[in-house]
Amino acid sequence: MSTAIEATGLGKRYGRRGTAALDDCSFRLPTGRISALVGPNGAGKSTLLSIAAGLLRQSAGELRVLGAAPGEARAKVAYLSQDKPLHPQLSVADTLRMGAELNQERWDAAYATQIVEAGSLDPKARIRSLSGGQRTRVALALALGKRPELMLLDEPMADLDPLARHELMGTLMADAAEHGTTVLMSSHIVSELADACDHLLLLGGGRIRLGGGIDDLIGAHSLVTGRGELSGHTVIESRASGRGVTALIRRDGPVGDGWQVQEPSLEELLLAHLRSPDAPALLTPSTAAAHRTAVTA
Numbered sequence: 001m002s003t004a005i006e007a008t009g010l011g012k013r014y015g016r017r018g019t020a021a022l023d024d025c026s027f028r029l030p031t032g033r034i035s036a037l038v039g040p041n042g043a044g045k046s047t048l049l050s051i052a053a054g055l056l057r058q059s060a061g062e063l064r065v066l067g068a069a070p071g072e073a074r075a076k077v078a079y080l081s082q083d084k085p086l087h088p089q090l091s092v093a094d095t096l097r098m099g100a101e102l103n104q105e106r107w108d109a110a111y112a113t114q115i116v117e118a119g120s121l122d123p124k125a126r127i128r129s130l131s132g133g134q135r136t137r138v139a140l141a142l143a144l145g146k147r148p149e150l151m152l153l154d155e156p157m158a159d160l161d162p163l164a165r166h167e168l169m170g171t172l173m174a175d176a177a178e179h180g181t182t183v184l185m186s187s188h189i190v191s192e193l194a195d196a197c198d199h200l201l202l203l204g205g206g207r208i209r210l211g212g213g214i215d216d217l218i219g220a221h222s223l224v225t226g227r228g229e230l231s232g233h234t235v236i237e238s239r240a241s242g243r244g245v246t247a248l249i250r251r252d253g254p255v256g257d258g259w260q261v262q263e264p265s266l267e268e269l270l271l272a273h274l275r276s277p278d279a280p281a282l283l284t285p286s287t288a289a290a291h292r293t294a295v296t297a
């Protein structure tokens with residue numbers, strides 16, 4: 001299984017006295033996955049994506065993108081930042097022409113145009129005259145027109161209306177499936193991620209706390225309700241419910257008598273881990289970094 005991104009002991013500190021946005025963060029993202037990148041505000045999601053895009057340098061450790069240093073992989077990587085920088089004075093058509101010039105070897109003009117046309121955007125309209133959601137569409141057309149091997153998307157759909165979000169997410173996912181593109185996408189909208197993604201990276205405390213295929217991660221946990229012993233299992237979160245408790249556990253063997261056992265939804269899994277920042281991390285074997293030796297930059 002080849003690797004799209006591999007982080008080893010990755011650290012990032014802004015300024016000398018700043019707290020660490022990333023701290024000894026190690027993981028591997030196999031190619032071909034559509035991975036959600038989740039975590040509370042300030043968890044380091046944008047920082048990680050910027051480092052992978054080659055726009056920000058880490059303070060410690062190493063990050064490899066498609067087997068190379070991030071700067072060297074840039075031609076095969078599309079990055080969509082939260083602020084989606086576009087030139088306000090250019091028209092939509094000029095912006096796509098610029099995409100063609102900057103990515104001569106890979107540019108798919110028909111595809112980029114199709115994405116813009118699906119939003120009924122006037123090619124002559126200046127970027128400055130577009131709404132936030134319309135700019136997002138142009139930025140996505142630039143990113144997808146590049147036909148990247150890896151897409152790094154920082155909350156890409158936040159300012160789109162529900163219909164446009166559904167349509168563009170569908171385009172993105174169909175494209176990724178057809179071309180085997182790896183996608184790493186940060187978002188706070190869990191329902192959007194549950195529909196689109198097959199892989200999850202949960203960041204917290206500067207590290208990956210949950211990493212792996214969504215089905216594998218859900219399958220490793222159970223939502224149990226009842227009374228009795230849960231010893232032997234890792235209790236991620238437990239709350240009083242009726243006369244017993246409801247707990248999200250990481251199973252180690254069968255759950256004893258007296259418990260009703262359900263599979264958690266992705267949202268239940270994420271919320272329990274977000275509410276319990278000290279729960280032990282779980283990275284499935286395909287997501288654990290191969291090398292754990294930290295390298296200081």
Ligand SMILES: Nc1ncnc2c1ncn2[C@@H]1O[C@H](COP(=O)(O)OP(=O)(O)OP(=O)(O)O)[C@@H](O)[C@H]1O
Binds near residue numbers: 039
């Ligand atoms: N340019 C910067 N200068 C100083 N500190 C920064 C800078 N950018 C980010 N940070 C800090 O680094 C930490 C991680 O920020 P980052 O933007 O990566 O988090 P995030 O997970 O993307 O957050 P959100 O969900 O709110 O977008 C935060 O504590 C933030 O204050």
